[in-house]
Amino acid sequence: MAVTPARRKSPRRAQIEAAALYPLDWLEERSGLVGAIKYFLFRRVPRDTSWAQTLGSASLTAFLVQAITGVILAFYYKPDPDKAYESIQIITNDLTLGWLVRGMHRWGASVFIILMFLHMARVFLYGAYKYPRELNWIVGVLLLTLGMAEGFTGYLLPWDQTAYWATVVGININGTAPFLGPFIAQFLQGGAAIGSDTLSKFYSIHMLVLPGAIAGLIGLHLYLVIRLGVTSPPWSPTEAGRERAPEPPSTNGREGLIRPSGRGGSNGE
Amino acid sequence: MSSQGEKPHVPPPSLWPIGFAVGIACILIGLVVSWPVAAVGAAIAIAFGFLWIRDVTGSVREPVQAVEPETRRVADTGGAPKALEGREAMPPMSEEEIAAYPRSTFLSAATLGLGGVIGGIITVPVLGFAVLPSFTNQKDQSVELGPLENFAEGQFVIATYLEDFEIGEVTRRTVFVRNNGLLEDQPSFTILFSRCVHLGCPVQPNGLVYDEQKKTVGEKRVDLTPSLVTGFGCPCHGGQYDTEGNRTAGPPVRALDRAEFSIRDGKLWLGQFYSVGNVESTGARARIKKYDHATPGVHVDGPEAWLYPVEVPG
Numbered sequence: 001m002a003v004t005p006a007r008r009k010s011p012r013r014a015q016i017e018a019a020a021l022y023p024l025d026w027l028e029e030r031s032g033l034v035g036a037i038k039y040f041l042f043r044r045v046p047r048d049t050s051w052a053q054t055l056g057s058a059s060l061t062a063f064l065v066q067a068i069t070g071v072i073l074a075f076y077y078k079p080d081p082d083k084a085y086e087s088i089q090i091i092t093n094d095l096t097l098g099w100l101v102r103g104m105h106r107w108g109a110s111v112f113i114i115l116m117f118l119h120m121a122r123v124f125l126y127g128a129y130k131y132p133r134e135l136n137w138i139v140g141v142l143l144l145t146l147g148m149a150e151g152f153t154g155y156l157l158p159w160d161q162t163a164y165w166a167t168v169v170g171i172n173i174n175g176t177a178p179f180l181g182p183f184i185a186q187f188l189q190g191g192a193a194i195g196s197d198t199l200s201k202f203y204s205i206h207m208l209v210l211p212g213a214i215a216g217l218i219g220l221h222l223y224l225v226i227r228l229g230v231t232s233p234p235w236s237p238t239e240a241g242r243e244r245a246p247e248p249p250s251t252n253g254r255e256g257l258i259r260p261s262g263r264g265g266s267n268g269e
Numbered sequence: 270m271s272s273q274g275e276k277p278h279v280p281p282p283s284l285w286p287i288g289f290a291v292g293i294a295c296i297l298i299g300l301v302v303s304w305p306v307a308a309v310g311a312a313i314a315i316a317f318g319f320l321w322i323r324d325v326t327g328s329v330r331e332p333v334q335a336v337e338p339e340t341r342r343v344a345d346t347g348g349a350p351k352a353l354e355g356r357e358a359m360p361p362m363s364e365e366e367i368a369a370y371p372r373s374t375f376l377s378a379a380t381l382g383l384g385g386v387i388g389g390i391i392t393v394p395v396l397g398f399a400v401l402p403s404f405t406n407q408k409d410q411s412v413e414l415g416p417l418e419n420f421a422e423g424q425f426v427i428a429t430y431l432e433d434f435e436i437g438e439v440t441r442r443t444v445f446v447r448n449n450g451l452l453e454d455q456p457s458f459t460i461l462f463s464r465c466v467h468l469g470c471p472v473q474p475n476g477l478v479y480d481e482q483k484k485t486v487g488e489k490r491v492d493l494t495p496s497l498v499t500g501f502g503c504p505c506h507g508g509q510y511d512t513e514g515n516r517t518a519g520p521p522v523r524a525l526d527r528a529e530f531s532i533r534d535g536k537l538w539l540g541q542f543y544s545v546g547n548v549e550s551t552g553a554r555a556r557i558k559k560y561d562h563a564t565p566g567v568h569v570d571g572p573e574a575w576l577y578p579v580e581v582p583g
Contacts, residue, residue, distance in 0.1 A: 081437055081438075082437055164439070165471075168468070168469040169469060171469075172564060179576065179577065179579070181564065181577070182564040182567060186404060187404075190402070191407055192407055193440070196436045
């Protein structure tokens with residue numbers, strides 16, 4: 001292909017680039033992962049997207065912050081009625097940077113919930129829940145519910161008076177549900193009253209059951225976003241849901257992260 | 270397989286799995302509540318499981334001729350119903366061609382079925398372990414509250430104790446004990462449980478509490494504090510109760526829970542908690558209708574109680 005001499009790279013530079021790209025080529029040839037990530041990251045979006053469409057990514061980021069800080073807090077937290085409160089005090093007051101990570105987790109929980117509500121409001125106001133995206137709305141509502149369940153189970157873990165009695169009240173609110181309510185309450189507290197089983201049960205639900213479910217549903221949520229595309233705002237001059245323009249033909253085989261396979265040398269050879 | 274997306278091959282919706290799930294749920298509930306319920310659940314699960322299996326394996330068990338149109342060649346020409354009509358006109362197929370599809374169907378059904386059985390064998394006990402210990406393995410409490418002389422007639426004594434020393438402070442319970450004097454030569458006590466019957470917060474005594482007269486009695490080291498209580502109030506949502514535990518204000522839906530008592534060797538022992546609807550009259554002459562100890566916020570009498578038909582064991 002025609003490349004002007006002024007843009008031609010030196011052989012040495014081409015060699016370095018080829019060497020740098022080799023691992024990616026190696027990975028792509030065996031897994032197709034690079035292409036998949038490219039497909040995921042470099043999607044076509046409507047021209048009139050704005051900051052409002054970033055609230056979903058912001059919620060995802062908040063969840064990732066919760067996941068990472070939570071895993072590290074679990075290094076030091078002890079879900080035992082005699083030690084839980086004390087271990088939280090140690091995390092907050094004694095361990096280096098413990099106050100910061102616990103603070104991130106504690107305030108990040110509120111940020112996560114708030115961002116999910118803002119994201120939900122954006123989707124509602126933009127009409128982005130309409131056909132064919134109804135299923136993604138449903139998945140989103142499940143994610144919101146699970147996120148709030150994370151808040152409920154996590155609230156008990158500091159094991160102070162507020163945590164204890166707020167959980168008593170929360171469990172008993174569950175208990176007033178018709179028919180199964182009393183059974184749900186007794187299951188949650190692991191007996192006729194809150195005890196040591198309640199703490200470990202809530203800890204397990206908080207750090208294993210719910211995050212796993214949330215991660216899986218986030219995968220489904222993102223899959224549907226990628227499959228169905230980003231919605232234009234209702235006031236968009238371009239018609240929403242129009243056919244995608246065909247991909248422009250590749251000019252040099254080097255756009256994005258990687259060359260298509262089967263083309264050996266670097267640009268300009 | 271190209272034929273799988275077409276309508277005639279999609280199995281019709283079946284209710285059998287739902288019946289099967291109901292049966293399993295009945296078994297789990299029955300293990301907690303009573304054995305007859307579990308037996309009924311088992312019968313339901315077996316019956317619906319059989320129907321389900323019969324339904325799922327129907328295509329496999331039918332004679333080979335019935336699935337003949339499902340061979341790849343026929344499906345490619347445009348669906349089963351049409352193929353059925355044209356069956357006579359079709360060239361005879363080799364035996365291999367006829368057998369190929371049913372065998373693969375059988376193998377996938379067998380794999381799914383076996384996988385389901387293995388999954389069930391693993392899942393049912395694990396789910397049982399996740400749920401059942403909350404309802405079984407529950408201990409009966411029996412706490413000694415000390416000699417009867419500690420309880421002056423007509424006054425509430427605040428008794429607080431640890432239900433389980435090993436678990437510790439989280440099992441702290443408080444009851445309000447009042448000696449009602451003698452009724453027909455039998456001692457009478459009113460013992461109110463401190464947990465608010467709105468949503469379970471600890472109600473506080475309204476009135477004088479003689480903290481300096483606190484003493485500790487018995488094996489369980491129960492703290493007894495005399496008081497001049499004129500009622501009880503809950504700090505969480507403002508529920509108020511009179512000295513019989515009847516609601517006077519706020520959101521509670523019934524009167525405060527009570528505890529049974531017994532007297533052994535001149536000492537007062539605390540028994541099981543129970544729930545009451547509304548208490549008429551006062552003191553030793555109070556008329557009480559007892560119900561099993563219910564979750565706070567749950568009605569035990571009146572039409573609202575119909576929403577909670579099954580007693581929670583444990």
